[in-house]
Amino acid sequence: MSGAGRVDVAIVGGGMVGSASALACLERGMTVALIDPGEIRDAASYGNAGVISRGSLFPMAMPGLLSKLPRYALNQDPAVRVDYGSLLSVMPWLMAFVRRCNVASVREVAKALDPFCAGAYDEHWRVAGEIGARHLIEKRGWIKLYRTEEAFASSAFEREILAQYNVATELIDGAELPQFEPALKRRFAKGLWFTETGSVTDPGGLVQLYGEAARLRGADIVKARASSIAETANGAAVRLEGGRTIEAGTVVLAAGAAGGDLARTLGYRFPFAAERGYHRHFADAGEFKLSRPIHDTGGAYVVSPMQAGLRVLSGVQLARHGVPLNPVQLVHAEAEAGGTVALGASLEQEPWGGSRPSTPDGLPIIGRAPRHPHVIFAFGHGHIGLGTGPITGKLVAELATGAKPSVPLEPFRAERW
Structure with a gap:
């Protein structure tokens, strides 16, 4: 962490999305704190099928499911x-x-x-080559x-x-x-x-290599659980369980299934x-x-x-x-x-x-928080978090640096809810 006790970007969540975001921000010269309790088995990135699919274009909410709702309900x-x-x-x-x-x-x-999935494999392959994970x-x-x-x-x-x-x-x-x-x-x-x-033959191992690469490149790895996020006079801050606070120019919420609860601490309620x-x-x-x-x-x-x-x-x-x-x-x-x-x-x-x-529509929530310009949302990926993690990380870094996003983010905006 910087000597002033403040980083450019504090990322909440050490799964594939959070770790990839850390690497992408470091690549652009930012100082980074990556906050996660440290249990890789708890991450959705650990337990999936390991598929990086160009064809992951479909939500769970397909037309044919309506006829099956009674069976699902029972x-x-x-x-x-x-x-x-x-x-x-x-x-x-x-x-x-x-x-x-x-x-x-x-x-x-x-x-x-x-466009989100089209480059997923190539970005995985590029980053994996840089960190020795191919x-x-x-x-x-x-x-x-x-x-x-x-x-x-x-x-x-x-x-x-x-x-x-x-x-x-x-x-x-x-x-x-x-x-x-x-x-x-x-x-x-x-x-x-x-x-x-x-396909990834060890999803948990790949996420760990991403996290270790971020540490070796200078990220401060904070093994703690975030309890709340708040904006400050000149940025944002993450309060950890136990009372410690990490201040940053930008906070990235990439906490997977816990993202909804942490977004509530900012006043957002998503379905x-x-x-x-x-x-x-x-x-x-x-x-x-x-x-x-x-x-x-x-x-x-x-x-x-x-x-x-x-x-x-x-x-x-x-x-x-x-x-x-x-x-x-x-x-x-x-x-x-x-x-x-x-x-x-x-x-x-x-x-x-x-x-x-x-999310109900099967799209992640990616973009600046509507009422908190120093907070970036990057969660809600459903079944495609592992596959699209590096693409999301690239988008997070672009948002944090003010660059034009390489993928259109309008469909992923939080305001749609």
């Missing part, structure tokens, strides 16, 4: 589960979400996310699998959007899938291979929900090894090959941030995944569970 669908104890707190999010389940809204979101990133694509021809036909709208924005995909017929991905045991009608998608996800690692017991992440659209799970083993990921649980874990969806996911790939022994006793910060 917790009869493994893709989405509701924590009833959180229902009151997530109700504003849920009401706004339902209003977004239409074709026009999806097209609006895809248009906003296209060994954790591969580019073999990923596959969405469809169990029936009817299920594939129902994805026509999604495929139309992908084609509109020139997202490279290759259709693989079910008869050809065993040759393309020999690790698959289950028969599928179709597979859609996203050829430009990258925000935590999408709880779960995973567990298994030994790969197959004769043929899974070579890329797969998403079984009919089974509500993802399997992603990681350094730690085959990571099986569950559907989404809607809950408020901090509620106790309930991995019932993971039990279903593990059973379904075991019918698709050869899972060996479980490699950990307890599953991982964490919260993704979710």
